[in-house]
Amino acid sequence: MTLDKIQKELSNRKEEYLEQLFTLLRQKSISTQNVGITECAQLLKEMMEEIGIETQIMQTDGHPVVYGELVKDEKYFTLLIYGHYDVQPPEPIDDWLSPPFEPTIRNGRIYCRGAGDNKGQLIAQLLGLKTYMKVYGDLPINIKFIFEGEEEIGSPNLSSFVREHKGLLKADLVYTSDGSSHNSGAPLILLGTRGCLDLELKAKGADRENHSGNTGNILPNPAWKLINLLQTMCAQDGRVLVEGFYDHILPPSKREKELLQKLPFDAEDIGNKVGYPYLDMNGETYYHKLTMEPTFNINGIQSGYTGDGIQTIIPSTAIVKMDVRLVVDQDPMDIFHKIQRHVKAHDPDIEIEFISAMEPSRTSSDLEIVKVVTKAVQNVYQQEPLVQPSLGSSLPDYVWTKILGVPSIIMPYANFDQGNHSPNENLDIEYFLNGIQCTCHVIHALGEHAKHRNGEVLN
Numbered sequence: 001m002t003l004d005k006i007q008k009e010l011s012n013r014k015e016e017y018l019e020q021l022f023t024l025l026r027q028k029s030i031s032t033q034n035v036g037i038t039e040c041a042q043l044l045k046e047m048m049e050e051i052g053i054e055t056q057i058m059q060t061d062g063h064p065v066v067y068g069e070l071v072k073d074e075k076y077f078t079l080l081i082y083g084h085y086d087v088q089p090p091e092p093i094d095d096w097l098s099p100p101f102e103p104t105i106r107n108g109r110i111y112c113r114g115a116g117d118n119k120g121q122l123i124a125q126l127l128g129l130k131t132y133m134k135v136y137g138d139l140p141i142n143i144k145f146i147f148e149g150e151e152e153i154g155s156p157n158l159s160s161f162v163r164e165h166k167g168l169l170k171a172d173l174v175y176t177s178d179g180s181s182h183n184s185g186a187p188l189i190l191l192g193t194r195g196c197l198d199l200e201l202k203a204k205g206a207d208r209e210n211h212s213g214n215t216g217n218i219l220p221n222p223a224w225k226l227i228n229l230l231q232t233m234c235a236q237d238g239r240v241l242v243e244g245f246y247d248h249i250l251p252p253s254k255r256e257k258e259l260l261q262k263l264p265f266d267a268e269d270i271g272n273k274v275g276y277p278y279l280d281m282n283g284e285t286y287y288h289k290l291t292m293e294p295t296f297n298i299n300g301i302q303s304g305y306t307g308d309g310i311q312t313i314i315p316s317t318a319i320v321k322m323d324v325r326l327v328v329d330q331d332p333m334d335i336f337h338k339i340q341r342h343v344k345a346h347d348p349d350i351e352i353e354f355i356s357a358m359e360p361s362r363t364s365s366d367l368e369i370v371k372v373v374t375k376a377v378q379n380v381y382q383q384e385p386l387v388q389p390s391l392g393s394s395l396p397d398y399v400w401t402k403i404l405g406v407p408s409i410i411m412p413y414a415n416f417d418q419g420n421h422s423p424n425e426n427l428d429i430e431y432f433l434n435g436i437q438c439t440c441h442v443i444h445a446l447g448e449h450a451k452h453r454n455g456e457v458l459n
């Protein structure tokens with residue numbers, strides 16, 4: 001069995017495949033403005049049916065999910081592929097060098113809203129399957145697809161959809177290609193994400209602002225109340241003092257530590273990119289802090305007068321907004337309740353408000369299936385992929401690992417500088433073609449793995 005045939009099929013069909021991507025790109029699907037969503041879901045369904053995938057449009061409380069499957073036998077290994085067909089608004093339109101919804105090729109790249117995020121990557125998955133079937137005539141595993149239309153607005157209905165359709169979505173592995181490859185150009189495999197808890201604390205004084213001389217020492221100052229509380233919550237070295245905050249955190253495994261050590265790190269380069277050229281740490285510490293440790297971040301603070309000159313008042317309120325990034329296995333609601341208890345114990349007058357939350361997620365890098373996919377990726381790119389145990393930021397990966405209860409692997413197909421969410425979003429054609437090839441290799445490797453797993457009984 002040779003995979004050269006895949007490459008040949010791919011180069012024969014390059015133009016045809018690009019045209020299919022262009023068709024999907026031309027169809028607007030701006031979720032936050034509800035523009036073109038229904039039409040895009042319908043178009044995607046037709047494209048999937050043309051490949052031979054049994055497809056349906058499924059309603060949610062928001063934009064619909066496009067679900068498709070090619071199930072040969074319930075007993076077979078099942079791969080569930082996730083992606084999203086919605087895109088960000090194209091604004092500011094004047095900054096685009098070509099129209100945002102007319103795919104245009106310049107310097108080997110396709111410029112269009114959604115090219116990299118996520119239509120190009122989604123189509124690469126579908127065309128990977130199509131190519132594989134063309135070459136081999138059949139699939140060695142079952143494949144299911146779930147494409148949502150609300151990723152760009154925070155996937156508000158994804159968890160309830162997955163909860164309601166656990167049977168339909170039953171799978172052995174979830175595979176996602178979204179996001180960007182590594183800065184170095186090396187393929188990147190992500191095995192999880194941090195969670196997030198957003199909250200607000202509000203201290204109140206008098207019901208209006210008052211003269212700081214005429215009422216000084218008489219009225220309480222909410223800014224000081226809030227600062228005093230915050231100081232009981234976090235030490236100067238950053239350690240969170242809320243009781244039980246660190247209780248459920250899983251330390252990195254031996255393999256995870258090794259993976260973190262292998263990730264490339266250039267303090268100066270990163271420092272320049274974030275506008276803080278004083279990063280005083282090595283790569284291991286950097287990645288540990290970014291992927292294995294929670295944060296306790298103040299993202300906004302407001303009280304009193306901050307304009308020009310001075311206004312001698314005692315403020316009437318002080319507000320702080322926070323986002324707390326969580327790592328496996330911290331539970332957002334558990335952490336919220338702990339913070340709530342802390343506030344109550346230290347200053348019961350201060351109000352705490354829950355804003356939103358997302359659970360963290362991580363797939364063990366020790367799993368055989370992770371090694372199988374990593375090897376397949378390596379075969380395509382002829383380069384050892386970087387494997388990062390977790391993203392620093394948050395994605396709803398927990399719907400797969402926690403609700404569906406299966407491992408999840410994220411393998412971005414887009415170039416690092418795809419400019420997603422920005423004007424002149426683009427996808428490098430080589431990356432697109434590699435993505436198609438990568439899907440073929442992953443399908444093939446999973447087929448071999450399943451044969452192995454079942455002692456050849458299935459084939």
Ligand SMILES: [Zn+2]
Pocket residue numbers: 088117152420421
């Ligand atoms: Zn996006």
